[in-house]
Amino acid sequence: MFQYFGITALTGVGRIINQNLRMDKSIDEQQIVSQSRPGFFNALQQQAENSLTRLDLKYCSYILMGLDTKEIANRLGVEPKSIRMARYRLKQKLKLGS
Numbered sequence: 001m002f003q004y005f006g007i008t009a010l011t012g013v014g015r016i017i018n019q020n021l022r023m024d025k026s027i028d029e030q031q032i033v034s035q036s037r038p039g040f041f042n043a044l045q046q047q048a049e050n051s052l053t054r055l056d057l058k059y060c061s062y063i064l065m066g067l068d069t070k071e072i073a074n075r076l077g078v079e080p081k082s083i084r085m086a087r088y089r090l091k092q093k094l095k096l097g098s
Contacts, residue, residue: 040064048093056093059086 041057052060062072069087073080091097 037064044094047095051093052090056086056090059083059090063087 041060044057044060045052048056058076059072062075067075069080069083073083076083
């Protein structure tokens with residue numbers, strides 16, 4: 001029983017470390033996008049009438065980088081269905097067609 005608890009605890013710690021590494025990587029990538037295209041986020045906010053959240057901007061930066069739905073989901077540790085819904089909401093906020 002003691003060993004089982006130790007393995008479970010280690011698995012949980014491993015998961016937390018992986019989440020933090022993914023977050024660090026996504027922050028670095030978003031900084032690269034904002035430095036290479038300084039007006040990108042401002043133009044998006046203008047188009048959406050300042051309704052975009054930080055997470056929306058993160059999705060936009062991944063889309064700009066050319067990542068597909070599965071790649072974005074992998075990096076953020078969510079289901080692809082969540083990314084598809086986020087893309088749909090972004091299109092609505094940005095008043096884009098299909």
